[in-house]
Amino acid sequence: MSSSKFRSSLLGGCLLLSSFGLLGGCATPPGEDPNAVVYTEVSDPIEPLNRYFFDVNNALDAIALKPVAHIYRDALPDGVQDSVRNFLDNLAQPFNFLNNVAQGDFDGAGDNMGAFFTNTLLGIGGLFDVAQIDTDDEDLGQTMAVWGVPEGPYLVLPILGPNTTREAAGLVGEYFLDPVNLIAANNDISNVALYRGGANAIDFRARSITDLDEIEKNSIDFYAAIRSLYRQNRKNLILDGDVETTPLPDISFDFDDDAPKSSDRVSLLFQEDESSVKKTTSSSN
């Protein structure tokens, strides 16, 4: 399992950093119509199965991951936790680099390379973030999105957690493509990807205990809340960087069924409401 696999697990794609890197040439995925880049309704055809695995994963989390994360968070000094995080981030840089190149983001790729060499050489193998370059985590799913591969239905994988079909395909590819895993395999060091995945999972879980608990406690449908957060975040990761074109959620008045069908245009959001509300009132009376 690659680290990204596990990152995408749990809360899904969670540790994947933003793709400010997309700023470069690909603020909008070329394959997608810019007007369609608004958030679309959720596609979840196998929801019952997804809910089942969501519950299974939560149960596994409660008995296995969360307790470990608790201990990790409370027992280890902050400095140690930071170094673990730095080390794992550093290991991810070569693959971030490849993804940025594939996405045409050469500035981002340069940052990845600079951070990797600086931190590896001066930061004692990546334990310390000497470079202080705010690089963005990339993954194959994001690269595929930039290439125009559609998101596909929502998918909750056993153990790995929330995904979409595209991201799940990306995970499989990453397992085989991540340079760190390849080098380890070439040198007969076994299970590196597994350990990385595990470490990333614990690190992520430790930092999100409070937040996830809070979301769970306050939501009336935890599954749907996570699904929405996951998909919005993925969209953000793929598109991020160009703040002005950041897609706002589509707030058309589609609760008025007879509202004008402007729902797929970002900036029309509420413009139609005056007329549609009137229409609604008259039609519903």
Added chain:
Amino acid sequence: MKFHRFLLASCTALFLFTGTPVPSVSTATAAETEDAAAKEAVGLVEKMGKEAVALLSRQDLDDQAKRVGFKSLIDRDFDMKLIGRFVLGKYWRKATKEQQTEYLVLFNDYIVTTYQKRIGEYSGENLKIAKATRLNKKETLVKSEIIRPKGPAINLDWRVRISKSGEYRIIDIIVENVSMLLTHREEFSAVVSKNNGDVEGLLVKLRDHLAKINAN
């Protein structure tokens, strides 16, 4: 870590900002606020921020009193009816008049309790309003950042809309490009569709949820 930041913020956005310890709300530079609407919108967000800070940092009020104050702030500055309707989505029109009325009351309570939960848990955050962008003739996006003592800033956008009566109201809070409005909407519609499209199921769920929260 971006997602972590977003997670942290997503469940706390509202209170972070309304949250007790936001010590100051800085002013947007005049040059960046393009026109009157933008100015109004920024003013609204700022005022909301300042008053919430003032309210929640008061030592002489208990939680209950703070909640009442918080609720009235939300009622005043957020277009709760519009938000409530949007969150219910297509099911709004399938609900009866009575269901709609009850739903709006419950939804209001849900928002207030949910977002009030974390008040007081944060310290040292600082809301910095960056600029306002007009989205269309009715809406303005006010961009702000929560500056934290530790860790990177959190992007927080406020969507402000002119209501039918001509007042500026907040309709959405967008944390790291994740819309709270949309998240609630997807959650709520999931509950309704689980109950075969019956809004009553959602109302039951909301009542239970609020009862449980208030019992604690």
